Amino acid sequence: MFCIVSYSTIEKLKLLHDYQKSDYGLTVYSDYHGVRPANMSKWIKQFLLAGLAGLIRPKHNQKYSLETKLTAVKAYLSGKYTNQAILQQYQIRNISQLHQWVISYNNDKLRVNQTTRKRVRKMGRKVTFDEKRQIVRWTIEHNNNYKAAAEKYDISYQRVYSWVRKYRVNSDWEVLKDNRGRNKGKEPTNELERLRKRVRELEARDRERELQIAFAKKLVEIRNREVKRPDDIKRFKK
Numbered sequence: 001m002f003c004i005v006s007y008s009t010i011e012k013l014k015l016l017h018d019y020q021k022s023d024y025g026l027t028v029y030s031d032y033h034g035v036r037p038a039n040m041s042k043w044i045k046q047f048l049l050a051g052l053a054g055l056i057r058p059k060h061n062q063k064y065s066l067e068t069k070l071t072a073v074k075a076y077l078s079g080k081y082t083n084q085a086i087l088q089q090y091q092i093r094n095i096s097q098l099h100q101w102v103i104s105y106n107n108d109k110l111r112v113n114q115t116t117r118k119r120v121r122k123m124g125r126k127v128t129f130d131e132k133r134q135i136v137r138w139t140i141e142h143n144n145n146y147k148a149a150a151e152k153y154d155i156s157y158q159r160v161y162s163w164v165r166k167y168r169v170n171s172d173w174e175v176l177k178d179n180r181g182r183n184k185g186k187e188p189t190n191e192l193e194r195l196r197k198r199v200r201e202l203e204a205r206d207r208e209r210e211l212q213i214a215f216a217k218k219l220v221e222i223r224n225r226e227v228k229r230p231d232d233i234k235r236f237k238k
Contacts, residue, residue: 007035010208011161012043012055013215020219020236032147034157042096044233049095050087052216064090066110072098073105127155132176135160136167 007015019029019040030037046054072090075081076098083095092098104110127135131153139149139160146164150157166175222236 007039007158009052009056010211010215011158013052013212013219015040016043016047016236017215017218020222026233034147034150041233044236045095047219048222048233048236049084051220052212053088056212064092069101069110070105073101073110076102125155127153127159129173129177132163133173136163136176139164 027037030040146160149160
């Protein structure tokens with residue numbers, strides 16, 4: 001059984017990178033890492049079509065105007081442009097979204113996005129700070145076997161991976177403490193604190209971006225292979 005997990009861009013890139021280097025098939029690899037095969041397949045297609053941009057998770061759901069949808073659909077139906085060119089030109093996240101617009105257009109049902117109720121994700125069990133340290137130590141001592149750690153401690157693969165990743169940045173256990181709510185509503189009281197906070201935010205964002213680019217560079221040659229269909233996931237293992 002697979003848990004409903006939200007993956008960061010770096011986590012998607014790492015899973016794709018490790019899959020490319022592995023000898024496993026997509027289904028076996030996905031099952032071993034606790035990821036839905038359909039998600040892996042979707043990420044591969046997104047990367048092959050749009051590179052790093054195809055895997056970057058937007059902070060908010062992307063909304064498109066009716067004019068943008070119509071223009072993109074007409075460009076697709078004209079046959080003058082590649083799928084990749086259309087996705088990049090209109091900032092469309094994946095080809096399946098464009099295909100859905102085409103279907104709606106052909107059935108005279110193309111509309112502007114409607115606001116939908118956000119689904120509440122089921123939360124995992126609460127884990128103490130001491131238990132997090134124990135889990136991270138065990139995982140590192142066992143060659144970063146996240147899947148085994150998840151099964152041993154009855155938590156998701158994603159949570160184990162996240163804690164180990166956070167700890168490895170500076171080998172600091174403090175990052176595993178749950179500080180939600182403790183600083184809620186507190187803002188810097190002077191200009192110096194505000195500047196320090198901004199610097200920390202920019203540094204964190206830059207580190208995240210550097211890691212994304214590093215993984216993407218290792219995969220970019222796959223995207224550039226000559227194929228008839230740019231979203232053909234079979235070339236990912238060639």
